[in-house]
Amino acid sequence: MFAIADPRAAWSVLRGATKARRAAPLREPFVRYARAFAAMMAGLALGFLATAVSIHSGYGFNALRVGPWTAWPQTGAVDIDPYARAVLARSGEAPLGRDQGLVFVARVDSAGAPLVGRCEYRVTAPVPAARFWTLGLASPAGALLPNPTGRYAYASRDILRREGGGFDIAISRVARPGNWLSPGEARDVVLVLRLYETALDLEARHDPASFPNIVKLACP
Amino acid sequence: MTVKDRFLDLAPWGIAALLIAGVVHIVSILLMPSVATRDAYARLVAVARAAETTSGGIALLAPLAPGAETLPFEDPAMAEGVCVFDLAKGLLRVRGGADGEDLLGLSFHAGGRVFHSMTDRSAIKGKIDIVVGDAGQIEAVEGDDAGAAPVQEVRITAPSRRGFVLIRSFAKRPSDQDRARQRIRAMSCEVFQPPEE
Numbered sequence: 001m002f003a004i005a006d007p008r009a010a011w012s013v014l015r016g017a018t019k020a021r022r023a024a025p026l027r028e029p030f031v032r033y034a035r036a037f038a039a040m041m042a043g044l045a046l047g048f049l050a051t052a053v054s055i056h057s058g059y060g061f062n063a064l065r066v067g068p069w070t071a072w073p074q075t076g077a078v079d080i081d082p083y084a085r086a087v088l089a090r091s092g093e094a095p096l097g098r099d100q101g102l103v104f105v106a107r108v109d110s111a112g113a114p115l116v117g118r119c120e121y122r123v124t125a126p127v128p129a130a131r132f133w134t135l136g137l138a139s140p141a142g143a144l145l146p147n148p149t150g151r152y153a154y155a156s157r158d159i160l161r162r163e164g165g166g167f168d169i170a171i172s173r174v175a176r177p178g179n180w181l182s183p184g185e186a187r188d189v190v191l192v193l194r195l196y197e198t199a200l201d202l203e204a205r206h207d208p209a210s211f212p213n214i215v216k217l218a219c220p
Numbered sequence: 221m222t223v224k225d226r227f228l229d230l231a232p233w234g235i236a237a238l239l240i241a242g243v244v245h246i247v248s249i250l251l252m253p254s255v256a257t258r259d260a261y262a263r264l265v266a267v268a269r270a271a272e273t274t275s276g277g278i279a280l281l282a283p284l285a286p287g288a289e290t291l292p293f294e295d296p297a298m299a300e301g302v303c304v305f306d307l308a309k310g311l312l313r314v315r316g317g318a319d320g321e322d323l324l325g326l327s328f329h330a331g332g333r334v335f336h337s338m339t340d341r342s343a344i345k346g347k348i349d350i351v352v353g354d355a356g357q358i359e360a361v362e363g364d365d366a367g368a369a370p371v372q373e374v375r376i377t378a379p380s381r382r383g384f385v386l387i388r389s390f391a392k393r394p395s396d397q398d399r400a401r402q403r404i405r406a407m408s409c410e411v412f413q414p415p416e417e
Binding site for chain 1: 230233234236237238239240241242243244245248249250251252253256258259260262263264284285286287290291292293294295296297313322323325326327328329331332335336337338339342379384386388390391392393394
């Protein structure tokens with residue numbers, strides 16, 4: 001990094017440079033062509049930049065956010081917006097239909113810190129009402145994480161519950177008693193909560209306390 | 221030439237650049253689904269060719285495993301089957317029973333969107349019977365059943381001719397995968413021609 005000692009001096013140098021260029025025998029129409037070309041190139045670059053930024057920031061509009069969890073209900077509907085279609089076409093996903101259920105993804109824990117594979121987490125009930133649900137780990141791109149247990153998710157029917165119906169899932173690279181998901185050697189992970197046939201109101205603001213809580217325990 | 225002159229001189233080009241940027245952005249977003257070569261349809265067409273095909277004409281996808289996923293963000297608890305359709309070859313009829321207690325979901329994808337989805341709960345009298353066609357084909361089918369017996373099937377107009385039906389069958393425990401796949405084997409996808417006028 002360096003600072004320009006005297007902005008006025010720098011400006012005069014710049015002006016001098018433009019003057020020198022102007023003095024060159026570039027006739028009037030060519031100046032215009034050069035400018036039109038520069039404007040077109042800048043427009044193309046800006047346009048593609050805007051596209052790249054927008055398809056890397058979620059699936060279009062109308063996200064449903066509850067605490068760390070985010071769902072995009074309209075990806076499974078007919079009135080999907082063009083941004084979401086563009087993102088799905090690039091990622092190759094086949095979203096759940098709106099009448100089938102909702103997929104919530106958590107990229108951060110309940111305190112807002114990104115989920116990383118080397119840390120240990122505890123995910124605790126409750127889960128919103130649904131006919132079935134599954135809760136599992138995936139890579140940020142949606143791939144399964146290779147791990148020694150061969151288990152990638154827990155379903156509402158095969159999870160070990162405490163008395164009263166509550167549960168917790170340990171996320172850790174080392175074995176844990178009870179419900180345990182291993183991220184394997186993955187660096188970044190996301191949690192995916194799929195609610196099948198849920199009556200969740202899409203317009204309402206939901207209480208994060210009605211969704212699973214993700215607590216970071218230790219980060220070796 | 222003052223700074224103001226210079227600004228006025230360049231401002232139209234700046235505005236032109238912004239307008240071009242806007243057009244490029246909108247066009248690239250709208251064209252993305254048609255130029256994407258690795259979208260769900262392309263992936264499933266490639267996989268369906270190699271996958272085991274049931275007697276009902278459904279390609280059974282291999283159980284999800286790390287590094288062998290066909291589509292991202294699929295549920296490892298689901299057994300999956302797919303029917304890829306091209307309405308130029310005729311209408312598609314998807315049939316199956318829906319009397320199990322576990323979830324069976326069908327989603328119909330075409331033109332980059334889900335144009336219909338259902339689960340076993342919304343099946344009529346425990347039967348899934350869905351006909352997919354384009355607007356002309358559905359019209360031909362509807363014109364044919366004037367005065368006939370009440371229609372049992374659900375008819376859906378697809379937004380574009382090529383697409384796929386993804387059948388997901390829930391295995392509530394990892395050991396139920398075989399049973400979940402069995403439920404997909406019991407279903408069928410068949411192509412039929414619209415009735416003649």
